[in-house]
Amino acid sequence: MSVKYGILTLLSVKQCHGYELKIELDSLLGLKGKINPGQIYTTLDRLIRDGFVTSPGMDGEDRRLYDIHIKGKEELNKWLIEPVAYSNTKEDFFFKWSCARKTNSELEKLMLTQQKELIVKEVMELTKLKTELILEGDERRYLLVTGTLLHLEADLTWINQVENRVG
Amino acid sequence: MIRVHNVTKEYMQGQEKIQVLKGVNLQINEGEFVAVMGPSGSGKSTLLQLIGGLDLPTSGDIQINQQSLQEMNEKKRTIFRRRHLGFVFQNYQLLPTLTVEENIAFPIHADGKIRKRNQRSITNLISEVGLKGFEKKRANLLSGGQQQRVAIARALVNHPSVLLADEPTGNLDRTIAEDILRLLLTFNRKHNQTIVMVTHDIFAAGFADRIILFRDGVIEKIISRKDEDYAKYMAHFMA
Ligand SMILES: Nc1ncnc2c1ncn2[C@@H]1O[C@H](COP(=O)(O)OP(=O)(O)OP(=O)(O)O)[C@@H](O)[C@H]1O
Ligand SMILES: [Mg+2]
Numbered sequence: 001m002s003v004k005y006g007i008l009t010l011l012s013v014k015q016c017h018g019y020e021l022k023i024e025l026d027s028l029l030g031l032k033g034k035i036n037p038g039q040i041y042t043t044l045d046r047l048i049r050d051g052f053v054t055s056p057g058m059d060g061e062d063r064r065l066y067d068i069h070i071k072g073k074e075e076l077n078k079w080l081i082e083p084v085a086y087s088n089t090k091e092d093f094f095f096k097w098s099c100a101r102k103t104n105s106e107l108e109k110l111m112l113t114q115q116k117e118l119i120v121k122e123v124m125e126l127t128k129l130k131t132e133l134i135l136e137g138d139e140r141r142y143l144l145v146t147g148t149l150l151h152l153e154a155d156l157t158w159i160n161q162v163e164n165r166v167g
Numbered sequence: 168m169i170r171v172h173n174v175t176k177e178y179m180q181g182q183e184k185i186q187v188l189k190g191v192n193l194q195i196n197e198g199e200f201v202a203v204m205g206p207s208g209s210g211k212s213t214l215l216q217l218i219g220g221l222d223l224p225t226s227g228d229i230q231i232n233q234q235s236l237q238e239m240n241e242k243k244r245t246i247f248r249r250r251h252l253g254f255v256f257q258n259y260q261l262l263p264t265l266t267v268e269e270n271i272a273f274p275i276h277a278d279g280k281i282r283k284r285n286q287r288s289i290t291n292l293i294s295e296v297g298l299k300g301f302e303k304k305r306a307n308l309l310s311g312g313q314q315q316r317v318a319i320a321r322a323l324v325n326h327p328s329v330l331l332a333d334e335p336t337g338n339l340d341r342t343i344a345e346d347i348l349r350l351l352l353t354f355n356r357k358h359n360q361t362i363v364m365v366t367h368d369i370f371a372a373g374f375a376d377r378i379i380l381f382r383d384g385v386i387e388k389i390i391s392r393k394d395e396d397y398a399k400y401m402a403h404f405m406a
Contacts, residue, residue, distance in 0.1 A: 113402065120369065120405070121398030127373025128392060131352055146345070153341075153370060163406075 003035060003043045008076040011068035017059055030141060112159050119156050123149065169195040169218060169329060174227035176213055187213050189384035198359040202372035205381030211365045212333050219331045220248045232328055249274055253322030253330045257337040259314040263307035267298055270306050271320045296320045296350060312343035319350060332364040336371050348374050380404050
């Protein structure tokens with residue numbers, strides 16, 4: 001899904017050829033890792049079939065260009081303004097915690113301690129990354145990392161609350 | 168460079184003598200950004216005050232740039248402090264009836280009047296801390312975050328060797344605190360400003376290169392991200 005809307009986003013800015021799309025998508029998806037080119041071309045085929053994307057022809061170097069169709073723009077805008085549901089990404093963690101708590105309180109404590117260590121490490125490394133992004137002036141990635149850190153802060157606060165209740 | 172050698176500090180509380188620092192050894196290099204963390208009452212502020220020459224150790228030695236603070240007489244130490252050390256506190260400690268500009272100029276001329284030859288560097292500093300347009304505003308009319316910006320500018324006006332910050336974000340919410348930390352980081356990286364910052368907050372401490380974990384008057388451990396298991400250690404320390 002992210003590939004589809006990523007392509008529509010990039011084409012809404014300007015016409016691109018396939019390789020350009022790959023480079024820009026990698027940067028747009030950022031932390032999510034690289035996409036394989038095959039996936040981009042199959043998605044493009046589907047977008048053309050559905051009438052979201054057109055191909056106005058070749059560029060000067062004989063590479064196929066792609067452009068967004070008005071229908072594609074509508075599809076993109078509809079998706080963009082749709083709020084994202086909180087699909088509890090930490091479902092695994094909370095389930096594990098519930099199981100640990102049912103099993104015995106020692107395991108629960110240990111489990112929380114381990115999780116806390118992981119959060120602390122993540123906080124330290126992301127904050128380091130954040131300082132680099134500040135100095136590079138990469139505002140978009142800076143704000144993303146800031147968002148992740150705020151989630152980690154909430155998790156840490158929650159664990160501290162549980163631990164204080166466990167006593 | 169800061170060198171803290173075998174430093175102890177005792178206070179009298181009523182009839183009782185209490186030892187607040189129990190032998191601290193520490194070296195901080197030029198251009199480092201160091202955070203100090205530790206439980207309340209462990210002696211963090213005391214250590215910062217000693218490094219800043221606001222008070223003297225009971226025993227041991229503190230050197231700033233190879234100059235020993237306790238070997239100076241009172242007057243020399245005051246001059247040295249003004250010239251080489253900058254302080255930022257949790258509660259800003261501005262002079263409320265002076266303007267932004269006058270507060271910042273205060274360490275240069277206590278009368279608050281700004282001489283021509285300093286005007287340019289003060290103007291630059293005001294813009295670096297993001298307070299352009301606020302020069303003539305009285306300090307007590309500013310928000311907390313703005314007051315802390317003034318305090319940072321004031322602390323840096325003499326280009327100190329070391330900036331000492333005691334919980335500079337302690338009174339600020341996360342978003343405003345972030346702005347202040349960004350400012351400190353920028354001075355550290357762009358001007359190689361040495362910073363020692365006391366904080367309770369790992370989200371602030373993470374801005375630093377090294378973190379000193381302080382407990383019960385001694386350094387328990389100095390943490391850097393390169394160390395194996397540092398996160399384990401910090402998580403336990405915080406518990
Ligand atoms: N001037 C003083 N006279 C007597 N006792 C003092 C003085 N200054 C500090 N103390 C005591 O020294 C101990 C350490 O104080 P300090 O302010 O250095 O702690 P801290 O680590 O900064 O704590 P916090 O996190 O609460 O700011 C405390 O027990 C305090 O009461
Ligand atoms: Mg203190």
